[in-house]
Amino acid sequence: MTLKPLSTYRLQITSRFTLDEAAAVTDYVAALGADWVYLSPLLAAVSGSDHGYDVVDHSRVDPERGGPEGLRRFSSAARIAGLGILIDIVPNHMGVAAPRQNSWWWDVLRLGQESGHARAFDIDWRLGGGRVRLPILGSAADEVVANREITVDPTPADDAPDGTLSYFEHVLPLAPGTGALADDLPALLAAQHYELRYWEDQAAELDYRRFFAVSELAGIRVELPDVFAESHREILRWLRDGLADGLRVDHPDGLADPGAYLERLADGTGCAYTLVEKILEPGEELPSWWRTDGTTGYEALALLDRLFVDAEGAQALTGLDARLRAETGLPAAQPWLDLVHDTKRKIADDLLQSEVRRLVRVLPQGVVGAADALAELLACFPVYRSYLPAGREHLRQAAAEAARRRPDLAEAIDELEPLLADPALEVAERFQQTSGAVMAKGVEDTAFYRFTRLGTLTEVGGDPSQAAVPASEFHAAQQARLSAWPHSMTTLSTHDTKRSEDVRARLSVLSELPERWAQVLGELRAVPASGHGPFDSLFWQAAAGAWPIASDRLLAYAVKAAREAAEATGWQHPDAGFEQRLAEMADAANGAASGILTRFVDEIAGFGWSNALSAKLLQLTGPGVPDVYQGSELWDLSLVDPDNRRPVDFAARARMLDTLDAEFARGILPPIDGSGRAKLLVTSRALRLRRDHPELFRTYRPLVVAGQASEHALAVDRGGVTVVATRLPAGLARIGGWQDALLMRPDLPATDVLTGRRFGPGPIALAELLEQYPVALLEDAR
Structure with missing residues (x-):
């Protein structure tokens, strides 16, 4: 070990x-x-x-x-x-949805600032007059009281000596000495160390730091x-x-x-x-002074995905998006940076207004227009956050961009910039904590659901404006990872990804077949449609990417995606009519549209499997520590959580692995088909080789592939192991396959770990090497 x-x-x-x-x-x-x-x-x-x-x-x-x-x-x-x-x-935070289960939070609600745990939570006691605001009511407090929706139980309990009050499922402790007020509910409520508020007040009136915009998760002061x-x-x-x-x-x-x-x-x-x-924006580096071995790998995921996207085809999909917008009466799409600015600004103005108001309250001096200027700076901040004194260049960039967009705020921005750059000031500390929340909610949870032309591009850690990366850029990033963060994690699927690796691998094929996808999408939209063209594209991509998929799973994804996008419906005020149309589309997926989906997925599934096997092998053998998300050693056609947290049948996988090993020993290889056994083969062989011979993975040298189809291959020498993967497989098929393509390699015999085939020294024809699978893992003779 x-x-x-x-x-x-x-x-x-x-x-x-x-x-x-x-x-x-x-x-x-x-x-x-x-x-x-x-x-x-x-x-x-x-x-x-x-x-x-x-x-x-x-x-x-x-x-x-x-x-x-x-x-x-x-x-x-x-x-x-x-x-x-x-x-x-x-x-960062604790769960406070069920206060009685959290003894720290319960004690704070009972004793207020006198609680020994009061300082553990990041509460602005000044705002609430010494009371914690709890946004749990379904209507205004006076209406709740008038309707007798709150009940009081003065019976002492070990954790509530003065009794409790209840509002539906919410149970809260009574402050010491207040049980006697049980017959005067307004007086009783006024005497507590918490203030019950209408649930929508959380956006603007909350007095404690949250995890993003989740009021059921209260920030703690672990510093x-x-x-x-x-x-x-x-x-x-x-x-x-x-x-x-x-x-x-x-x-x-x-x-x-x-x-x-x-x-x-x-x-x-x-x-x-x-x-x-830690999510790194493209070009951003992990702070070198942190005592960590690296990130959980979203930047690696984004890079790998873009190896399998056709740049020209992605442009064609942008054209399709424009047509869909015009057909459904929507304005032209914004450039990505403008879209991000506007969704981040919306988050700062709405869901996270409480956090912006707190920034204003802790300013060391008055600034005219501070709230507006701070929201604009947050909307323009180019990365998740700075780590003062490092990262001041990000603040300067945000200030310049904010002043450009809002010249009327230039004076306020000039006053705020030095304050936000001073690490000794509370406002600077809190601005850094808030900018990441605005980025996450504005980009991952809003803009990603509005940018619908190709689902592969809107994954955590990615920049949709960058559709594809050339092999040279991929190699340079891998070499940098090996040099700077050799033990950083790499990943393709997590509990937070919006689509599993295999769904994204299939959707990447759309960039190679944009005209065909436009035709199929037109057929699908003729069955049922939402009335929002770009969202129709997102919906039917989800259906095709995860096909076959039950209608209830598809509907759950669609409702979440549409509410996150906050264009046609939303979390706070859902549009019942729009969501009913989504339900009709989900039903149609396994009804009137089933044949269309099945035929199209049959056309692209093989190319998707090629992308998936290639991405998996590159991840498992590349620099860093590869992670396999539970169950994804077989095809995993999951969508956003909770879909990607469904139970995994490990017993079936263990039996399949045993059978695979027994057949492999007899020279029987699994076909690439819907069973996923080929992915299990690639995953197990790559992991075992890496575990048993780590010395073969200590360098990273790009290899040359010669010939007309060379751009469709990516090859790397890891220091005793050669990794070969196929790119853009639909395009490869169109030109007639590998033809004269040669993998240039040393005069050393090698064995393909994935097939057991032996190859002689020197160059190898890719048509021969990749005859069985779109990937190869060559172990040099030692």
């Missing part, structure tokens, strides 16, 4: 797939070839949580996920299987040494007691000072392997 993983396999631990059930699959994970197992958050979360990011108790492993004994049993099983353990942790100690005591014990080997840090950009946090974490863990869930 190594101190740093060679590869990882992500498991989602829930009440339906507990640590004991995870322990039962460790042998399979090891047989697949993974080096470490990578677990979703384990600390006690809100009951019923299917993700674990809403931690309510830092002191214990979630009993619904197996509890401390379950973790011990899992760790033992993983050690026996020879696996290391990486665990996801959540330092305080005692809060860090109390929230990390159990986590550090896992490493000290050998129950875990490394940590994945969720959302470090929400922290007041991510660099200082990572320093404290490294000191506490003895410099254990640590990754950060």
